[in-house]
Amino acid sequence: EIVLTQSPxxxxxxxxxxxxxxxxxSQSVGSNFLAWFQQKPGQAPRHLIFAASSRDAGIPDRFSxxxxxxDFTLTISRLEPEDFAVYYxxxxxxxxxxxxxxxxxxxx
Amino acid sequence: xxxxxxxxxGLVKPxxxxxxxxxxxxxxxxxxxxxxxxxxxxxxxxxxIGSVSHTGNTxxxxxxxxxxxxxxxxxxxxxxxxLKSVTVADTALYYCVRGMSSPAAAGFWGQGTLVTVSS
Numbered sequence: 001e002i003v004l005t006q007s008p009x010x011x012x013x014x015x016x017x018x019x020x021x022x023x024x025x026s027q028s029v030g031s032n033f034l035a036w037f038q039q040k041p042g043q044a045p046r047h048l049i050f051a052a053s054s055r056d057a058g059i060p061d062r063f064s065x066x067x068x069x070x071d072f073t074l075t076i077s078r079l080e081p082e083d084f085a086v087y088y089x090x091x092x093x094x095x096x097x098x099x100x101x102x103x104x105x106x107x108x
Numbered sequence: 109x110x111x112x113x114x115x116x117x118g119l120v121k122p123x124x125x126x127x128x129x130x131x132x133x134x135x136x137x138x139x140x141x142x143x144x145x146x147x148x149x150x151x152x153x154x155x156x157i158g159s160v161s162h163t164g165n166t167x168x169x170x171x172x173x174x175x176x177x178x179x180x181x182x183x184x185x186x187x188x189x190x191l192k193s194v195t196v197a198d199t200a201l202y203y204c205v206r207g208m209s210s211p212a213a214a215g216f217w218g219q220g221t222l223v224t225v226s227s
Contacts, residue, residue, distance in 0.1 A: 001170075033210055044203055044217040045154070056215065088154060090214065096169040097156035097212025 002027055002091050006100035012108040019076040021103045023089035028069045030093025036065055036074045037088045039102075045088060049074065079105070110134040112204050112218035120198075120225050126191040130204030130218060131184070138162050138182040142207045145178060145189045146214060149200035159211045160187055167211035199225045 003026040013019055023034065032052040037045035047056045049065035052072055062077040076083055084107050089100040116128035130143070137143055144159030144167075158168035160178045168176050177190040191198060203220045207213025 031209075033213070035214070044220050045214075047215045047217070050213075050215060051209075090154070090156075090212075092207065092210045092212035092214070095156075095167050095210075095212050096171070097210075097214070099154035099156070101153055 001096050002029065002094060002098050004089055004091060004098055004100035006087075006089060006103045008103060009101075010104045010106060012106050013079055014108045015079050015081055017079050017108075019074075019079055019083075019105055021074040021076075021087055021089075021105075023067075023072040023074070023100050025070040025072070025091060029072075029091045032068050033091060033093035034065075034067070034072045035090045035092060036063075037090065038083075038085045039088065040085045048087075076105075110206070110216060112206065112216065114202060114204050114218045114221040116221060116223070118222055118224060120194055120223060121227055122195055122225055123193055126189070126194050126198060126223055126225070128189045128202055128204070128221065128223070129186050130188070131186050132206075133185070135206075136182075137180055137185055137187060140208070142167075142211050142213060143178075143180065143187045144205045144207060144211070144214065146203045146205055146217075147200040148203070148220075151197075152200075155200075156212055156214075157189065157191075159205075159207065161211065194225045196225050199223065 036049040145157040204218040205214040206216040
């Protein structure tokens with residue numbers, strides 16, 4: 001199975017800052033089927049990005065995804081107060097689908 | 109507007125079978141998509157359990173394959189998860205999901221249901 005490693009584990013930033021989250025795969029992700037999710041306490045994960053760089057409906061354009069093969073990035077251009085949460089990447093290009101361990105974006 | 113709602117016992121005894129149902133509203137499960145289950149626990153993070161296609165083909169995580177069955181009930185517009193021989197390690201928040209493009213895709217989630225395995 002493909003192992004996804006996210007870095008950093010925690011990102012301490014201020015509102016208005018730019019956030020850059022990394023997701024590295026142990027082998028190439030098929031069709032670049034890499035998704036990003038946001039999760040807040042007590043809530044289900046929210047689907048932000050699919051196919052590495054496509055935003056889901058209703059997702060603000062301050063969220064952007066990039067990358068291919070084994071290296072992927074989620075960028076939040078200017079952090080809003082509601083963006084402080086845990087972010088997960090998931091590859092769904094092959095089964096079993098696998099998730100990274102998460103990056104927590106916290107208020108500095 | 110599509111809605112997914114998990115239901116089932118919140119407490120299961122060790123060695124018994126965990127059974128959950130996901131009721132889908134706003135979309136027919138036999139029209140398209142993959143319908144799956146993902147669980148989340150503090151120890152193991154997010155884990156893809158498996159899925160069933162709208163045509164009834166199933167896909168399972170090899171780590172759980174010997175214990176898992178996922179099936180579609182088109183008459184009730186539901187799909188279900190059965191996990192047999194559970195242990196405390198199966199205690200988790202269980203989510204039903206809908207995905208497109210691939211069996212492991214998860215673009216739309218239910219709110220989740222907590223299942224505790226304990227005697």
